[in-house]
Amino acid sequence: MTAQPLALAVDLGGTTYGLGLLDRQGTLLAQDSRPTPQDCTGEALLTELAMGARRLAEAQAPGAALAGLGVGIPGPVDPASGTIRQCPNLHCLDGVNAVEHLSRAAGVPAYIGNDAFCATLAELRYGAGRECDNMVMLTLGTGVGGGIALGNRVLRGPRQIMGEVGHLIVVPEGGPKCGCGNHGCLEALVGRQAIVDAAVSRLEAGEASALMHEAVSGYDHITPRHVADLAREGDHLCLEIMDQVGMYVGLAICNIIVLCDPDQVVLGGGIAAAGDVLFEPIRRTVAHRSRISGFDPARIVPAELGNLAGVYGAGALVWEHTDA
Numbered sequence: 158m159t160a161q162p163l164a165l166a167v168d169l170g171g172t173t174y175g176l177g178l179l180d181r182q183g184t185l186l187a188q189d190s191r192p193t194p195q196d197c198t199g200e201a202l203l204t205e206l207a208m209g210a211r212r213l214a215e216a217q218a219p220g221a222a223l224a225g226l227g228v229g230i231p232g233p234v235d236p237a238s239g240t241i242r243q244c245p246n247l248h249c250l251d252g253v254n255a256v257e258h259l260s261r262a263a264g265v266p267a268y269i270g271n272d273a274f275c276a277t278l279a280e281l282r283y284g285a286g287r288e289c290d291n292m293v294m295l296t297l298g299t300g301v302g303g304g305i306a307l308g309n310r311v312l313r314g315p316r317q318i319m320g321e322v323g324h325l326i327v328v329p330e331g332g333p334k335c336g337c338g339n340h341g342c343l344e345a346l347v348g349r350q351a352i353v354d355a356a357v358s359r360l361e362a363g364e365a366s367a368l369m370h371e372a373v374s375g376y377d378h379i380t381p382r383h384v385a386d387l388a389r390e391g392d393h394l395c396l397e398i399m400d401q402v403g404m405y406v407g408l409a410i411c412n413i414i415v416l417c418d419p420d421q422v423v424l425g426g427g428i429a430a431a432g433d434v435l436f437e438p439i440r441r442t443v444a445h446r447s448r449i450s451g452f453d454p455a456r457i458v459p460a461e462l463g464n465l466a467g468v469y470g471a472g473a474l475v476w477e478h479t480d481a
């Protein structure tokens with residue numbers, strides 16, 4: 158039995174969802190993850206999330222007071238009305254008033270946030286940004302997302318697009334096509350597919366690389382992880398690819414610095430796990446190309462909460478709305 162109230166947290170993904178139970182200090186008291194139900198209605202899915210979170214609380218902290226339920230959504234949301242605008246991997250949730258349904262199913266106040274918003278909030282409150290008020294987060298993975306925190310609050314803007322750094326244009330002409338329909342966006346240059354495409358086109362052109370060992374049964378077996386691992390071992394081609402990725406991410410960060418004046422830039426997502434082979438060219442680019450800002454490239458740091466950022470952020474949503 159816990160005396161202080163706890164927050165229920167759900168990090169919804171297209172294939173799995175994470176559950177968590179957090180206290181106000183951000184201690185994750187329990188967590189779990191389950192496959193996301195497919196082929197059901199949006200209401201049935203939300204009911205399962207709410208009940209799953211309640212069951213976790215009942216098992217881990219029976220009788221505890223519950224302050225609320227926070228849910229991170231993999232798509233744009235309208236926090237004011239509580240509606241999910243669009244959920245690209247879970248279309249059953251398109252247009253659903255999630256807050257109304259979740260709070261009824263859970264029996265406690267419910268709050269929703271976009272997943273990038275939740276990850277940024279998590280790092281700001283409990284992770285790499287906890288010592289600063291002004292932080293920009295970039296998540297480098299299959300897609301490129303992000304979030305901006307100024308004055309110790311994560312901002313999204315009236316149309317909820319603030320922090321969509323994946324669509325910063327870093328190649329003005331002739332860049333690769335982005336999923337958004339534009340050309341030369343950061344995501345089209347450093348997202349998962351861009352890294353694989355860069356490697357494959359150079360192997361097909363006959364360049365030598367240990368990456369060929371991964372491609373014996375087909376180029377589609379190559380992943381950004383292979384490229385990063387071999388770059389760390391000194392493979393020339395892989396180092397050049399990571400250098401190029403770092404250069405584009407660094408340019409985007411230079412632009413972000415003069416727009417937001419952050420204390421810190423936090424990099425999360427699977428591709429940021431590459432470590433020094435990525436951080437070194439990013440910091441080098443910022444050192445050379447962001448001269449007026451005086452921004453110390455050492456303040457570009459890895460995220461700390463990893464895959465649990467979504468659960469921490471969903472729990473933090475509750476505390477953002479609850480007075481101490």
Ligand SMILES: [Zn+2]
Nearest residue numbers: 324335337342
């Ligand atoms: Zn784009």
